Amino acid sequence: MTPHTPTQPAQGYRYYEFIMAAFVAVYLCSNIIGPAKAAQLTLPGWGPITFGAGVVFFPISYIFGDVLTEVYGYARARRVIWAGFGAMIFASVMAAVVVALPPAPGWHNQGAYEVAFGSTWRIVLASLCAFFCGEFVNSFILAKMKILSAGRHLWQRTIGSTIFGEGVDCLLFYPLAFWNSGLIPNELLPGIMLAQFVTKVAVETLFTPFTYAIVGFLKRAEGVDHYDRNTDFTPFSIKT
Template identity: 70%
Template sequence: MNRPIRQYKYLDLVMVAFVTVLICSNLVGPAKAAQLDLPLIGAVTFGAGVLFFPISYIFGDILTEVYGYAYSRRVIWAGFAGLAFASIMAYVIVALPPAPGWPNQAVYETAFGSTWRIALASLIAFSCGEFVNSFVLAKMKILTAGKHLWSRTIGSTIFGEAVDSALFYPLAFWNSGIMPNELVPALMLSQFLAKTGVEVAFTPITYLIVNKLKKAENEDWYDRQTNFNPFKLDPRD
């Protein structure tokens, strides 16, 4: 397919927002365990990043729905590069010898000292989950003839988050000594449900942004002849 290249008004801003949310959710959120008392459920403990990481999937939905899979693919790789760079920088800075008398090394290591295994698991899970999310949404858009946006955003997130959770938690924690193996499946399920719940809750906002972007960009792309190879970067494919 030789898709014509267009200059979009807001594509670069959406990409920056996607990468920013992704890096913040992976570097800021996981360091804190939070607890909320919910009606009928009681106390629920979760990693704080679960509140923000699903927003990257929302941006992925917006990108694919408006601009198509090829542009979303480029943004996903930009996010992968940004996350990889941030992880490497965090590792290097934590490893630097602290100045004599500086009292915060232990705190810094707790906040930013993810092991190589967790960082690698995050990169693998993110890239696979995001590509599945984008692929499913693009195909569902054709199947639904562009109707019922909610079914695509929620449906694609279910598949994407399922892949993400199924990869990240075993790769990061199975036989790691950080937590018992028997807790890993329960953590996978709880995080999957929580992340999908955030997507459902944000559906009205997704509708609002998608509709405004389609009108502003004069674009509503259907991936009928798109090459879905995730390793291509040319948006004309």
């Protein structure tokens, strides 16, 4: 299959917009719905583990990021990352405004609403910073590994890029959001970061067959298999 040229218009693809919508939806839901709930599971031989519910679904955004870079290339994945970044900014502003609006007389769910949708701006900014850096690292590593491996061993670059991307995400988010915040003791942060990192990479690994299926389908359906040999890897652009 011949790698596509960067001049091919994005609107010529049948499924690009659907992958973009899925990426943004997963990212928004995992950051807005998931973090409000602390979940606990008991694993055989390990015991109970407590985690933010969003961690179950957040790695799926990295799977879609892998699919976008692998099939359509870094530049088009970059556009999708910026779309997710902008959507999260809007969702955060909207949530802040809606939470701040005075509740109507007789409506007694303001407290629950604030718990579910009220995040401090420190946590929001930490999330945005971690997402921005982590996703671009993930996409960059995958694109470079694809060239080095001549397109072989997809599982190595999806898991390898996730290790770097999720590593950057965890290393940035937790210190920026919680260091000296009084919400989580500083001495507990390294353990939490490690647990979140391992969980996210494990989810990516478990979904590898699913990733293979989507990538294979899209490459056949779109007739494209992009190699980023002459790509400008700056994150500060939306050009394709």
